[in-house]
């Protein structure tokens with residue numbers, strides 16, 4: 001059975017309260033019973049001592065019988081008390097037992113022995129009520145001996161204690177009811193912030209990610225939870241905003257080449273064209289299509305790189321070999337641009353070969369685009385304290401500082417007018433950043449007046465120091 005938190009806490013509190021009440025009730029009952037018992041015991045003992053002393057002051061049994069009222073007065077006032085005095089011959093001198101119970105004849109405390117609590121005996125009357133009493137011998141002045149028996153019926157005490165026990169049970173029941181009610185109300189009240197959080201959480205949808213958990217009333221235990229949920233919501237909100245922005249940028253970037261395609265074809269169809277013009281049109285159509293497929297391929301790569309299932313194959317790569325191969329691959333383009341590529345590498349890097357080539361190629365193709373003819377691009381790789389750094393440095397007019405931290409955003413281009421160019425998707429650097437994140441590394445850039453340098457920081461392989 002699934003119990004609510006309120007029910008669980010209420011049950012806990014009620015169990016604790018009932019346990020405490022029971023222990024207190026039981027203890028009180030025991031203490032009161034014991035007090036009553038000691039009180040009666042002491043009274044019986046004191047009465048017996050007193051009566052013996054009085055008897056010892058009297059002359060004879062007749063004298064004692066004559067002072068009967070005085071002796072009875074000692075135990076008078078409580079119906080439960082009883083007194084019997086018998087002489088040695090068995091003659092009843094005093095017999096005052098209002099409740100008519102039996103008194104003990106034996107054992108008798110001898111004249112010369114002090115009456116102590118242990119001398120008191122306990123027995124039952126014919127109704128089963130407990131009687132406590134003591135019989136003691138006393139020597140009269142004339143040397144005769146009499147037996148004085150004093151007793152008290154505990155019937156009234158038992159009835160009183162029974163009543164008291166019933167009262168304790170009733171109080172316990174009342175306490176139980178109050179505990180259930182109060183616990184339920186207080187627990188419900190204490191859990192209000194939790195319900196408020198649940199309500200806020202249920203109001204959250206993809207469109208309403210700006211909702212936050214209320215922190216004002218939250219108790220300290222829930223504060224950390226609410227704060228981390230709010231942080232999570234903030235991250236989700238940012239993530240959704242990024243995805244939304246990405247979708248908008250993607251749509252915009254695909255619209256341009258498709259618009260170009262359509263526009264050029266429409267213009268061409270206005271009138272009859274020469275074969276050369278049709279060839280030029282098809283050539284430009286193919287260029288636009290290339291741009292669209294490049295954008296789609298880049299977007300797919302970024303989406304795959306973000307998926308948790310993305311599989312990398314890390315190898316120990318000789319950076320000199322790899323950078324020389326990449327430079328070789330770009331030879332045609334660099335010759336065309338009149339730029340030389342110089343490689344200076346002496347490190348091994350633990351990376352996925354394809355991703356490494358892709359990252360460096362993206363940086364190199366950018367560098368080629370911005371390096372003035374006759375200059376050289378430097379590809380370098382070296383060990384550092386944090387791992388291995390691979391850098392692509394090119395001369396050129398540099399990048400303004402305000403653009404530097406946005407360069408790695410998707411679709412960001414410094415020169416917006418170039419965005420129409422069939423060669424630019426604005427995704428190259430964000431792919432580089434994704435690749436470095438997959439490797440647990442990072443990418444950084446610095447640029448001043450006439451030099452720009454992008455550096456890939458590869459961390460050392462796990463468990464190995466650089």
Ligand SMILES: Nc1ncnc2c1ncn2[C@@H]1O[C@H](COP(=O)(O)OP(=O)(O)OP(=O)(O)O)[C@@H](O)[C@H]1O
Pocket residue numbers: 362366367370394396398399407412413414415423424425426427428429430452
């Ligand atoms: N070496 C560089 N010198 C000057 N500007 C650069 C350099 N590298 C990148 N940039 C600037 O950063 C922008 C973003 O580069 P990114 O590689 O992400 O996109 P892109 O080169 O425009 O498109 P793609 O890489 O798809 O061809 C570029 O548009 C350019 O303005």
Ligand SMILES: [Mg+2]
Pocket residue numbers: 362365366427428429
């Ligand atoms: Mg680029």
